[in-house]
Amino acid sequence: MKKIIFLLILISNATYAKEGYLDSFWMDGTGLEKSAETANLDSIDNFINNVTEAELDALDSVKFPVDKADVKPKWYFAGTQTSLAVGFSGAIGLLTFGGTKSLEVNWERKKPEPKDKSNDDDSLSSSVETVTVNEGTTKADLNKELEPFIRSVVDSKKVTNEDTLRKELREASGKFLAYVKGVSASQTRYKFVPTKIRLEFNVEGSGKLATTLPGLTGKIAVPVKIRLEFIRVMAKAPVVAPTAPTTAPVAAIVTADMTETEKKIATQTKSLLDKLAQEVTLAYSEQVKDGDMEKRDIVLKYIEVGLGFGVEGKIGLATFKANVIPSIFFQKFDLGQAPKMDKSIDEESIPVFVDDESSSDKGLKDHMMNLERKKVRKGMKKSLDFAFKFAEKIQRKTEAKKASNWKFKDMESRYHFSLAGTVGPVKLTGLPHFILHIANTK
Amino acid sequence: MKKLLFLSCLLLTLSGAGRAEDNQDVNFIGLDEMGKEINIPMKKYLWSKKNQEVLKRLGGETLAGLSHLLPSGEKFDFYQFDLGAEIKMKVGIGDLVEATVQPYFYLVFKK
Numbered sequence: 001m002k003k004i005i006f007l008l009i010l011i012s013n014a015t016y017a018k019e020g021y022l023d024s025f026w027m028d029g030t031g032l033e034k035s036a037e038t039a040n041l042d043s044i045d046n047f048i049n050n051v052t053e054a055e056l057d058a059l060d061s062v063k064f065p066v067d068k069a070d071v072k073p074k075w076y077f078a079g080t081q082t083s084l085a086v087g088f089s090g091a092i093g094l095l096t097f098g099g100t101k102s103l104e105v106n107w108e109r110k111k112p113e114p115k116d117k118s119n120d121d122d123s124l125s126s127s128v129e130t131v132t133v134n135e136g137t138t139k140a141d142l143n144k145e146l147e148p149f150i151r152s153v154v155d156s157k158k159v160t161n162e163d164t165l166r167k168e169l170r171e172a173s174g175k176f177l178a179y180v181k182g183v184s185a186s187q188t189r190y191k192f193v194p195t196k197i198r199l200e201f202n203v204e205g206s207g208k209l210a211t212t213l214p215g216l217t218g219k220i221a222v223p224v225k226i227r228l229e230f231i232r233v234m235a236k237a238p239v240v241a242p243t244a245p246t247t248a249p250v251a252a253i254v255t256a257d258m259t260e261t262e263k264k265i266a267t268q269t270k271s272l273l274d275k276l277a278q279e280v281t282l283a284y285s286e287q288v289k290d291g292d293m294e295k296r297d298i299v300l301k302y303i304e305v306g307l308g309f310g311v312e313g314k315i316g317l318a319t320f321k322a323n324v325i326p327s328i329f330f331q332k333f334d335l336g337q338a339p340k341m342d343k344s345i346d347e348e349s350i351p352v353f354v355d356d357e358s359s360s361d362k363g364l365k366d367h368m369m370n371l372e373r374k375k376v377r378k379g380m381k382k383s384l385d386f387a388f389k390f391a392e393k394i395q396r397k398t399e400a401k402k403a404s405n406w407k408f409k410d411m412e413s414r415y416h417f418s419l420a421g422t423v424g425p426v427k428l429t430g431l432p433h434f435i436l437h438i439a440n441t442k
Numbered sequence: 443m444k445k446l447l448f449l450s451c452l453l454l455t456l457s458g459a460g461r462a463e464d465n466q467d468v469n470f471i472g473l474d475e476m477g478k479e480i481n482i483p484m485k486k487y488l489w490s491k492k493n494q495e496v497l498k499r500l501g502g503e504t505l506a507g508l509s510h511l512l513p514s515g516e517k518f519d520f521y522q523f524d525l526g527a528e529i530k531m532k533v534g535i536g537d538l539v540e541a542t543v544q545p546y547f548y549l550v551f552k553k
Binding site: 019046050051057059062074081082083086087091095097429 | 481482489508522523548
């Protein structure tokens with residue numbers, strides 16, 4: 001009898017995660033095996049409910065003064081953003097003090113104010129000075145494009161050493177164009193395609209380029225910021241037959257004015273993105289069944305991954321940390337196909353740069369490890385599951401408050417690979433390897 | 443022995459019910475200057491009240507100022523203004539101990 005009682009108590013402790021804490025399954029995958037099927041976010045239900053209610057109550061309580069300017073369109077309050085973080089043992093909370101945010105939730109009005117449609121922008125994120133390049137942009141073109149930016153920051157005295165700034169920007173933009181070549185040459189046959197690459201950096205007063213940390217919030221003084229961006233033009237023609245191959249013609253990488261390093265970046269970026277496109281598509285196809293997203297009223301807008309270039313000249317998945325870390329955005333492409341599951345690729349690997357937190361006394365150290373593709377896929381699936389469940393809970397809670405004039409707009413959910421190869425929401429001192437962008441479709 | 447089993451089952455049920463009870467706290471989380479994790483709970487209504495004060499003050503004043511400082515019809519017209527805010531609050535975490543929390547968030551203005 002005592003054994004039965006002991007077993008009952010054991011079961012009670014194993015079944016429930018502590019209130020306000022994420023189950024260990026989400027954190028490091030060490031939960032029970034059955035968690036993969038039964039994993040839920042019940043233990044943070046109250047937290048999600050309370051944060052959503054507090055946010056909506058606050059927004060609804062404020063009546064902004066009528067804008068009396070006699071010019072149109074008028075300014076209006078469009079929304080707000082809430083940052084959430086996950087502690088080392090899984091406690092979840094509103095991010096305060098310092099640390100990395102794990103989730104970012106944006107709120108907007110249910111009925112948007114009438115506005116100038118030409119200025120319509122669905123992003124609530126901060127605007128940054130952006131230089132956009134296309135597939136034909138050369139180094140000379142890009143340097144010319146950057147000249148007005150250099151002039152403006154030097155004239156404003158925000159940067160004192162013009163030569164350093166020019167040299168650093170030239171080197172960074174050369175590498176960026178190499179990444180662009182890799183993106184342009186990557187295949188478009190799968191449902192998820194790398195459609196955008198973005199490289200953002202801060203400029204210090206000395207003219208040196210400094211890291212932008214998208215995972216962190218808070219007190220980082222950023223005098224000057226610039227973004228380089230390439231958006232791929234995708235075919236919009238309908239598929240003639242359901243089985244027709246949708247591989248768009250892909251140009252070979254032209255390496256004419258590239259350095260040896262840039263050539264390596266271009267070819268390895270293509271190779272890595274081809275593998276990742278297949279893995280992201282497989283993970284999504286296995287996790288999301290037909291019609292599932294419509295029922296949930298949410299959609300995966302894109303998956304953002306960080307790319308790093310190691311000292312050994314290898315490209316891998318990296319945290320958004322070191323200088324010149326470009327973000328690649330995978331977006332769902334209607335003409336793409338779901339690849340057939342081929343077990344032979346499971347044992348292949350994807351290079352991943354991981355921080356060794358155990359060596360924190362000597363400063364975090366990057367380790368490049370070759371992670372089995374099946375592990376990368378499993379991590380992506382778990383992350384999709386977590387993000388969808390989290391978004392769905394906020395969505396349902398917002399919907400229940402019918403009288404509210406505000407709603408959940410979209411969110412970013414950030415994930416980290418550990419040295420053991422498992423994936424979980426990024427914790428307070430970690431930095432994300434990839435970010436899922438989820439939007440409310442209602 | 444039957445009583446013991448009954449009691450255990452009752453305890454098990456109650457422990458589940460306890461977890462499901464309505465917790466009205468919002469947790470604040472972050473790192474202190476030494477890199478140590480801090481968790482401080484706050485009552486939901488209190489956080490909502492503080493949030494309202496910030497929205498009223500910052501939102502109202504910014505909106506009024508924007509129309510005058512950044513009017514429409516100029517050559518390089520702004521169409522979005524993001525305001526990052528960080529507020530400091532003293533909260534009690536016991537009878538004697540007080541702590542400061544500094545949540546930050548964005549307010550977004552458009553036209």
